[in-house]
Amino acid sequence: MQLQITSLNSGSNGNCYYIGNEREAVLVDAGISCRETEKRMMRLGLSMRKVKAIFISHEHSDHIRGVAMIAKKYSIPVYITPDTQHYGRLSHEPITAISFTAYEPVQVGNLTITAFPKWHDASDPHSFMVSYEGINIGVFTDIGEPCEHVIKHFGQCHAAFLEANYDDGLLDSGRYPYYLKQRIRSKHGHLSNEQALNLFTEHKPAYMSHVLLSHLSKDNNNPGMLKQLFDLNANGTEIVIASRYQETPIYTITNSFKPIKHFKGEQLQLL
Template identity: 65%
Template sequence: MQLSITSLNSGSNGNCYYIGNDREAVLVDAGISCRETEKRMKRLGLSMGKVKAIFVSHEHADHIRGLPVLARKYNLPVYITPGTLHNSRLDLSGVQVLHFQAHEAVQVGRISVLAFPKLHDARDPHSFVVSCQEVRIGVFTDIGAPCDQVIAHFQLCHAVFLEANYDEGMLEKGRYPYYLKNRIRGGHGHLSNRQALSLYTAYKPPFMSHVLLSHLSKDNNCPKLVEALFRLHADGAEVVVASRFEETPVYTISNLPVAPKRSIGRQISLFDAVVE
């Protein structure tokens, strides 16, 4: 079995992740408009007709902004916890709203979606592992710290959307007010590049083939910097930076062994990476 994955958008301006097999698919979050979701899916050759459900991680606007229109237009059930629904203040009239429980898998056709709590400054935030047969995809974003549950599930995944929100030096020297800096790095905000890399290098399983670095800060990170940092430690996996402006390509994930990759062309150095 194989799963196709893409980030339709990733960042504080909107988050939406697609995971599907040859028959059905799910979206994790719907933080961009219905129109943009449709346009990006079409450019990738993906059909909205395959999407069977939307799973909501938490109530922040960049994860739910496009949800009501998208769900109504395509008659999609929305899986959301009662706490997240209450705090979202969404009008989901006419939408099939279903609640999920942490650690209890939801079956959508042949796709299984398992949620578990995460550390984030929201009412009832969850991360997800989406699987089909033996292929597992982790959606680990908006995480204040890599808790034991993130670590345990990370080690089982063939591919991950992994938050690398900020460079610690850029955040410290940047223009954000002190309270906002502390919110981001305070344990219930976001993962730094260093935290994400530490999780990756310590717990990456040998069969992980792709890591999609996600939810990068516009002001406190540099895509070239974090990409170069992870490529130095890729250990056979393909490193992709998910954009806040456009969709990534579609990647096909299987449970086949990962072959070592040889570098082609000039290596990107960390010095090169910080120069834009």
């Protein structure tokens, strides 16, 4: 059994994540246009007809920009809370909106999607875990700080989309006004590289095979520096930078990942 995952886009210009098995798939957020979503999936050999649901994390435009057109064109139901639908101005769009509740699993074919609360400056923000045959994929972005909900679910994931939005030094020296820097750093803002790394090193399960570092700031982060930082602490987990300009490759996730343990400076592959 396996799941395929890819980031179709990740950043303040749009966020959209694909998770699916051999029969069905879901999108978490739809923050790029329908046309761009189609183009990127086509380049990866993925079919929009396989997408059976869209789950919306919160109402900010970089997470909902393409949802109405995609949902209408392909008759895809949109799982969204009433507050998110209202404040995202989607209440009058011709979409099939289905409300979800935190910790009440939603079944989409053989996929199970569980939402849970998170800290962010939105009306009713949620993160998601997508599960299939014992494989768990988490989407942890737009988070001010790792609350107990995030920590609990991250520790159960075989792969995760994990926000690493900004480097503290780059944010300090950058052009953003003071109030915006404070908003980004607040518990309703975004995860820093340091916060993401601490979550990763302290709570990563041994079987986590992939982490896609997501929602990087264009102005306040450095992808190369970030990847090097995580690679030094990866302990066998593949580190991927999710781009704000293009899709990532497709990654196949199974529940048979064999972790690498370190013994006195050497690596031993567990069999």
